[in-house]
Amino acid sequence: MKIAILSRNESLYSTRRLKEAGEARGHQVDIIDTLHCYMDITSSNPKVRYMGKDLPQYDAVIPRIGSSITFYGTAVVRQFEMMGTFCVNESVAISRSRDKLRSLQLLSRKGIGLPRTGFASKPDKIRDLLRNVGGAPCVIKLLEGTQGIGVVLAETNKAAESVIEAFMGLKANILVQEYIEEAKGADLRCFVVGDKVVAAMKRQAPEGEFRSNLHRGGAAKLVRLTKDERATALKAAKAMGLNVCGVDILQSNNGPVVMEVNSSPGLEGIEVATHKDVAGLIYEFIEKNAKPHRNRTRGIG
Ligand code: ADP
Ligand code: MG
Numbered sequence: 001m002k003i004a005i006l007s008r009n010e011s012l013y014s015t016r017r018l019k020e021a022g023e024a025r026g027h028q029v030d031i032i033d034t035l036h037c038y039m040d041i042t043s044s045n046p047k048v049r050y051m052g053k054d055l056p057q058y059d060a061v062i063p064r065i066g067s068s069i070t071f072y073g074t075a076v077v078r079q080f081e082m083m084g085t086f087c088v089n090e091s092v093a094i095s096r097s098r099d100k101l102r103s104l105q106l107l108s109r110k111g112i113g114l115p116r117t118g119f120a121s122k123p124d125k126i127r128d129l130l131r132n133v134g135g136a137p138c139v140i141k142l143l144e145g146t147q148g149i150g151v152v153l154a155e156t157n158k159a160a161e162s163v164i165e166a167f168m169g170l171k172a173n174i175l176v177q178e179y180i181e182e183a184k185g186a187d188l189r190c191f192v193v194g195d196k197v198v199a200a201m202k203r204q205a206p207e208g209e210f211r212s213n214l215h216r217g218g219a220a221k222l223v224r225l226t227k228d229e230r231a232t233a234l235k236a237a238k239a240m241g242l243n244v245c246g247v248d249i250l251q252s253n254n255g256p257v258v259m260e261v262n263s264s265p266g267l268e269g270i271e272v273a274t275h276k277d278v279a280g281l282i283y284e285f286i287e288k289n290a291k292p293h294r295n296r297t298r299g300i301g
Pocket of ligand 1: 115139141145146147148149150151177178179180181183185186187205210211212213248250259260
């Protein structure tokens, strides 16, 4: 098959692994720099232009859209959808996963376990909002943060109030969330491909840190999920409409709760921790599912 990886950086581990794994399975794999794509969106014959030429008709596109280019990146994915190209994750699903509030509302609608979470835009509602999530300690999050940046643990109500006020003063959109203390600085990254959790790891925050992100120095190891954790991850992926994603779960006293769903999950941490060929499994999914006009949105919405 002819497959394009949309990625800004061909030297990233995930991008390199995806190219390698695809070629090892006999595919032609091109790495396309998302920001160098441009297009005539009104043409009745939609195409993507790249380096002065029309890109060929690919059988599948693997979008690896970084959170700093969500807006442009999803527009490029949408253009491929308009061409009828099978996109491993659809543009709308990527956009919804980037907004933590929108994601939690969707997950909540499907009855998926979540940390108690509140949202407000006015500082005069802070006290009641805090009370509703059970008071301090609580976690305050920027809606579009990533890699642990913009996630703050407030240990007292006073600290929580001042952090919330400061963020609101900057006109930043935030969530206030119950702190799942019993997770002890660890979370589960469940890597979903199609309708399976193909690999899972437990990430542990370093001493003195509550955020388990690998970018914040977290350590990862292989973990065996319970039936409940596995079912929660699959339900979350389905609710988000993502075929390939990383579902992050906290082990709470009330069972698994989903923190977020990542539409471009990194391959390095999970492949190293689990020794699984996750990239290869993504191609297995593509080989089974990539047919023209298979995307549900067809670039609309
Ligand atoms: P990001 O998108 O920046 O990764 P997350 O919501 O995933 O933001 O939070 C980063 C990390 O902070 C998580 O991996 C987890 O370890 C910790 N964390 C986030 N929310 C909570 C919470 N409600 N309770 C306990 N720990 C949390
Ligand atoms: Mg995270």
